[in-house]
Amino acid sequence: MTISPPAAEHGQRMLEQLERFSTRDDGQVAVGRRLIAEHPDLPLLGFAISHSIEPEPGKPAHSLILRVGEHNTDAITAWAKALDTEPVVDGARHTLSTAIDGIGIWATATVPDDAYDIEQAVFTPTEDDITCSYRGLMMTELGEDGDLLFIGQPPLRDVLAATSAYYRDPCGQRLRPFDGNDLADSVARGWGRFIAYPTRSEWQLQTCAEDTPGAMPVTWMYAQDGDTQDLASVIARCPNCRRPSRGLDYDPTEGHRVHVCPSPACRHRWPLVDSPAPSVKEP
Template sequence: MTIRPPAAGGVSNGNAHPASQRLLEQLERFTTRGDGQVAVGRRLLADHPDLPLFGFAISHSIEPEPGTPAHFLILRVGEHNTDAITAWAKALGAEPVIDGARHTLTAAIDGIGIWATATVPDDVYDVEQAVFTPTDADVTCSYRGLLVIELGEDGDLLFLGQPPLRDVLAATSAYYRDTCGQRLRPFEGHDLADSVARGWGRFVAYPTRSEWQLQTCSEDTPGAMPVTWMYAQDGDTQDLAAVVEHCPTCGRPSRGLAYDPVNGQRVHVCPSPTCRHQWPVADSPPPTSMKEHA
């Protein structure tokens, strides 16, 4: 639930600005909630009418960590208003946490957590000083001595350095097998080697080291390092069985799995391009019949 209070004007213990009064009336409608966030929000408006505040958000933690609040009131102070974070922290007797360009307020009132964040804009932040060389702690995993980073949600991978192509393909295969339980195959008429691209980039700890950015650049850019992209979305994934089966037709070992396009049953797939035989997975439940739901 998000509430938008006025951008200007304030609230005092006496007369309230009309826009703020409407906000208070809106907050009143939530006083039946038993978690206390609305009452704390009303108290903040009354006690600190001159501090920047453009909205509230309410958050609940299902399984809070020991010693942390289960309910939070999030203060909207502006995406880049780090001065507001400092002002609110001082007013609430807390210290802002500064992590790179990210400034965060964490406090508590009557058992309700108070949280707010703002980020120094990149055009005024010293990005050059934020350039860094990734280590094991900054990447997703490592295979064959290569540092590997997951990119986005399409399964793309980024390798630090420009290792031999065979090492890139081997590490990609190991990543998909061990992390995803899948095999990455090229689409028909393509080769996975065609999905590998080389270049240069630099890693910038903005807004924070844990939320770094990769800037593509030329080799002579300060802080540039060689990188390799594996555009895995150009491939096709195949599920893998836990144990190896041998094709009953040609005898070739296989862990590849698929679904029968006719009845939807889980099947093994022979990896041989000249065979491609499919046979049912043992103990696989039969596909659901439409008649069962009639």
């Protein structure tokens, strides 16, 4: 990758922008000015600032982020050398992390996938790479919609039981079929490869044919196709039909939490003891 030094006027514009968006005198502007003055030939597209309310021990509370380009790993190496440090290389990701005058300096770039040896990044997942295990099944969250991925192709009843346990225990929810559908219809099986790109902690799943090198059997549970219902920590009996219930909902009028009877023939709602105030502020 080529390294293009910023023009003098570009450096001035970056400083003006940094001064405009830095509302507090935490030192980022002074460090930014120093970096441009001392290293005018190094690639730099812009700055960003970061403030930490509770920084980790030994870490600066205020940081200056150098924007060098998403894939410009040469820039990370050049800046690290100029600041007398070494870049941290984790898989395809190169990171600069140091400090000047108490201000953290951070930048990152990633080798593009077409320039990275993806075949060497194929790995077999372990317990450290997944979310959790239920009923002996290794499973992990997939995406942001509540879907789950199981390693292997276990029996359907085990997939449904583990899904139910996962939603109940850490999430405090019950997963129900949506609009009369069967949750079993949300289960799909296939083959995939686990790719440590850009890093192993941010791995990707590549669907593939069974005979692809590194392919593993996997099972998808498209839980987003179901309805979730919050669960109470204790069981309460419906005052109408006496059926035990942990299901919760919100009263559409008052906004308070209420119990919901699980019986389709009843569906009675009654208030929680010590129900919290409405979550939406009244005008």
